[in-house]
Amino acid sequence: MNVNEIMTCNAETIDSQATLAEAAQKMKQLDVGALPVWESGELAGMITDRDIAIRGVALAKDPTTTRVNEVMTPEVFYCFADDDIHEAAELMEEKNIHRLLVLDESNEPAGFVSLADFAVKSRDERLAWEILEKISEPACPQR
Numbered sequence: 471m472n473v474n475e476i477m478t479c480n481a482e483t484i485d486s487q488a489t490l491a492e493a494a495q496k497m498k499q500l501d502v503g504a505l506p507v508w509e510s511g512e513l514a515g516m517i518t519d520r521d522i523a524i525r526g527v528a529l530a531k532d533p534t535t536t537r538v539n540e541v542m543t544p545e546v547f548y549c550f551a552d553d554d555i556h557e558a559a560e561l562m563e564e565k566n567i568h569r570l571l572v573l574d575e576s577n578e579p580a581g582f583v584s585l586a587d588f589a590v591k592s593r594d595e596r597l598a599w600e601i602l603e604k605i606s607e608p609a610c611p612q613r
Contacts, residue, residue: 471555472553473551473554473572473583474551475555476555476583476587476588476592477558477572477581477583478583481506481571481580481581482496482502482505483507483510484496484508484538485507486507486515486537486542487538487539488537488538489535489536490533490534490537490538491533491534492525493538494519494533494537497519499570499577501568503518504516504518504569505581507539509539513579515539515542515544516542517541517542518544520592521541524549525540531582541613546571547562547570547571548570548571548572549572549573550574550575550604551573551574551575551585552575554594555583563601563602565572566605568585569583569584571582
């Protein structure tokens with residue numbers, strides 16, 4: 471099974487010079503928690519609702535003047551729409567992330583694949599549990 475069979479389609483992007491308020495409004499309108507960030511025609515990072523809360527609001531940054539590129543996560547983990555779902559799951563486990571950006575054959579954002587997509591659409595309950603178990607491991611051993 472390929473990623474394009476389980477992914478959520480139509481990833482919307484945001485410009486790196488948009489404000490945090492604009493990013494939050496777009497996330498609310500689309501009912502999403504992450505937006506790929508575009509700068510000069512290229513993928514520059516990812517802005518999540520957590521980035522806005524932790525790197526913006528918690529640090530008392532003005533959401534009407536602070537730019538997305540000031541708080542975004544510059545490293546973007548992605549897979550391709552025609553990748554096997556097991557490869558995408560392995561990357562999510564390795565990087566300890568809940569969602570992956572999916573790119574099309576032109577390296578344009580095509581959608582996202584998330585833990586929820588694996589759980590609901592993959593028909594592989596064991597794979598979803600493996601991802602959940604791996605990304606839920608504590609950073610430090612429990613005493």
